[in-house]
Structures are given as C-alpha cells and as structure tokens.
Amino acid sequence: MTAVETTAIADFFDEDLAPLVRRMADRPRAEGGGDDSREIRAMVWEGLVGLGALRTSDTVRLAELLGSVLYQGPLLDTLTARELLGDDGLGQAPVALAVAAEPWSDQDGAISARRAFVGFAAEVDHFVVGGVDDVAGLRLALVRAGHPSITMRRYEETSRGEAYEVEFAGTPVAARAGSAAEWEAALAGARVRQAAYLVGLAQAALDHAVDHARTRRQFGQPIGKFQGPAFRLSELSMHIDATRLLVHDRDAAAHAAANLAAASDLARTVTTRTMQIHGAAGMRSDNDAQLYYRRAAAESVRLGTPSQLRRESRRT
Numbered sequence: 151m152t153a154v155e156t157t158a159i160a161d162f163f164d165e166d167l168a169p170l171v172r173r174m175a176d177r178p179r180a181e182g183g184g185d186d187s188r189e190i191r192a193m194v195w196e197g198l199v200g201l202g203a204l205r206t207s208d209t210v211r212l213a214e215l216l217g218s219v220l221y222q223g224p225l226l227d228t229l230t231a232r233e234l235l236g237d238d239g240l241g242q243a244p245v246a247l248a249v250a251a252e253p254w255s256d257q258d259g260a261i262s263a264r265r266a267f268v269g270f271a272a273e274v275d276h277f278v279v280g281g282v283d284d285v286a287g288l289r290l291a292l293v294r295a296g297h298p299s300i301t302m303r304r305y306e307e308t309s310r311g312e313a314y315e316v317e318f319a320g321t322p323v324a325a326r327a328g329s330a331a332e333w334e335a336a337l338a339g340a341r342v343r344q345a346a347y348l349v350g351l352a353q354a355a356l357d358h359a360v361d362h363a364r365t366r367r368q369f370g371q372p373i374g375k376f377q378g379p380a381f382r383l384s385e386l387s388m389h390i391d392a393t394r395l396l397v398h399d400r401d402a403a404a405h406a407a408a409n410l411a412a413a414s415d416l417a418r419t420v421t422t423r424t425m426q427i428h429g430a431a432g433m434r435s436d437n438d439a440q441l442y443y444r445r446a447a448a449e450s451v452r453l454g455t456p457s458q459l460r461r462e463s464r465r466t
Contacts, residue, residue: 156211158201163219167194172220172441188273191223198225199242204232210398213343217350220445222311224270226347230340231278234328235292243275246295247340248316249333251288254281256323260299261291264317267452271295271302271314278327279318290327297321311448341406341453345397345413348449352390352413352420355442359383359424362439379427386420411459414450421446 163171174190198204206212209229216225224244231245246268254263263281271277277300280290293300299321302314328336363379364372393416396402396409421443425432432439454462 156208156215159198159203159212159215162197162201163215168219171222172438174222191270191273194221195223195225195244204228204242209339209343210346210402213346214350214353214394214397217347217352217449218354220351220354220441222270222445224274226340226343227269227274227278229343230336231276231292231327233336233339234278234290234332235325239292239325240276244270244273245276245278245292246271246274248277248318249280249290251282253283254279256281256283256289256291259323260320261293261323262319262321264315266315267305267313268302268316269314269452270312271316272304272312276324277316277318279321280327280333288330288333290329290333291323292325292327293318293321294324307448310444313448335403337453338403338406341410341459342397342402344449344453345393345402345406345410348410348413348417348446349390349394349397351442351446351449352386352393352417355417355421355424355439355446356383356386356390358438358442359386359427362428382423383427386423389416390420405463407454407459408463410453411456411463414456414459417446417450 170190171194174187174194203212203225213226224246227247228240228243228245230247232240248263248265248268248271250265252263252265254261261279261281263279265279268277274295276295277293278290279293280288282288299319300316301319302316305313305315307313360383363383366372393409393413396405396412402409421439424439425443428437428439431437432443434440450456
C-alpha cells in the first residue's frame with residue numbers, strides 16, 4: 151500500500167467514523183438485532199473497496215491500520231481468498247474462510263462439513279471451505295453463500311462479535327480454490343496480516359491507556375507521572391515497536407507462525423495492562439479499554455493459538 155493509499159484510508163477512519171467502527175461488531179449477548187451494525191459494516195466495506203483496499207500491494211500495512219480501529223468485517227479473509235483464486239468470479243464480493251484440518255465429504259460436486267468460528271458468515275457472498283481426506287489431503291472449495299443447504303449459528307462468546315458455526319450439507323461447489331501448497335502460502339500471508347492487525351490493536355490500546363494516564367489524577371498529579379505506570383507503559387511501547395519490525399520484515403511470511411504467536415501475546419499483554427491502568431472504570435461498557443481486551447481475546451486465536459503456532463514454528 152502506498153503512502154497515499156494509507157493516508158486516504160486513515161482519513162476515512164476519521165474521528166467521527168472510528169468510534170462507530172470500534173463498536174460495529176459489539177453486539178450484546180442473545181441480541182437478535184444488529185441491523186445498525188450491519189449497515190455500518192456495509193458502509194465501511196464499500197468505503198474500503200472504493201479506496202482500493204482489495205487492490206493494495208501492501209496488505210500488511212493495511213491490516214495494521216484496520217487493527218488500530220478494531221475493524222470487524224470480512225476484508226482480511228477476502229484478501230486471503232483472492233490470493234487463492236484471484237478476482238475471477240469474486241469481483242468485490244466479501245468472502246469468509248471456513249478451513250480446518252478436519253474430515254469433510256466432497257462428492258459429486260457438493261461438500262458436507264461443519265466449521266467453527268467462521269467470521270461474518272451471515273454477511274458474505276462466498277465461503278472458502280477446506281477439509282482433509284485420506285487420499286488427497288487438504289482440499290479447498292469455493293461455495294456461494296445463501297444456498298439452502300447452509301445453516302449457521304452465531305456464538306455467544308466473550309468478544310461479542312460475529313463468529314458463527316456453519317454447517318454445509320451437500321452444498322454445491324462453485325470453484326476449486328487451490329492446492330494444499332497454495333493454501334499454506336496463503337495461510338502464511340493471512341497470519342502475517344493477522345499479526346499486523348494485532349500490532350495495530352495493541353498500539354491503539356496503549357494510546358488509550360496513555361491518554362488515561364495523562365488525565366487521571368491521584369495525589370495532585372496525573373498517574374502517568376508515577377514511575378510504576380510510566381515504566382510499564384514505556385516497556386509496552388518498546389515491545390510494540392519490536393513486534394512491528396518483525397511483522398513488516400520482508401521475510402515475515404517465512405516465520406509467519408512465530409510472528410503471529412508473538413503478536414498474539416503482545417495484544418493480550420497490552421490490553422490487560424490497559425485494563426489495569428484504567429482500574430474499575432475500564433470495565434464499564436462505555437470505556438474502550440474493555441473493548442480492546444475482549445477483541446484481543448478473540449483475535450489472538452483466530453488463526454491458531456500461540457502455543458499451537460509455536461509448536462508449528464519449531465517443526466519448520
């Protein structure tokens with residue numbers, strides 16, 4: 151992504167839109183609505199596509215920017231799908247990934263599988279579904295959303311986001327979506343982008359904590375003047391800068407699992423410290439501290455838990 155493109159998208163997330171973006175997937179538990187949030191997400195999708203987000207060459211910088219505003223939507227999954235398929239037949243349509251190293255049925259041009267924690271399944275036009283069999287190993291297929299053979303259930307989980315369990319029961323295949331080797335390459339790119347997203351999230355959470363430390367006063371001075379909070383915030387800033395260098399390295403994809411594990415730990419640590427800096431006020435629903443904390447909990451395990459990622463990186 152060029153500096154001009156980055157500036158245009160950063161300007162798009164201005165002081166009026168950014169607070170709405172941070173909240174647009176924060177649907178309370180057991181709430182059946184969500185139309186307003188979907189409208190905001192649709193508007194954000196159209197804006198990002200119009201600014202060239204699907205055509206950018208620097209998707210890592212884009213992902214960090216998205217993390218800084220807690221963007222919730224199918225853009226990162228769609229970028230991965232386009233790496234597998236190109237834009238043939240996809241156009242500007244949003245895509246969700248539903249890939250797992252689990253058995254599935256793929257017979258006569260139709261697939262059957264159940265996939266957990268599929269993001270924004272109710273709002274995409276296509277799914278990339280993957281599964282394994284004893285003969286061919288991992289295989290991938292593109293299917294169109296909205297087919298009556300597809301059912302889904304939204305999770306009621308800590309992040310209060312838009313994650314679904316999706317079942318495909320004899321769903322027709324629209325196209326084959328690449329080989330196992332192509333998926334490994336695409337997954338590495340997706341993990342680097344997810345790591346960048348978490349770096350952006352961590353930076354935004356730290357900025358939120360610093361702002362609070364500058365304005366919250368105790369014993370006649372801002373709490374940021376005390377050595378304890380000041381040193382902790384400085385240390386977090388150093389760790390964010392170090393992880394950012396890893397994520398933006400030209401060889402980041404070769405160490406994607408390790409980089410994502412580091413970024414996941416970073417996001418959880420920074421958002422925990424942000425909550426601690428805010429104290430009880432950080433748990434209020436109108437305070438973004440708890441929002442950063444809950445989003446980090448979900449985003450830090452999206453493409454593998456840190457322990458799984460480290461075991462994988464040691465094998466490579």
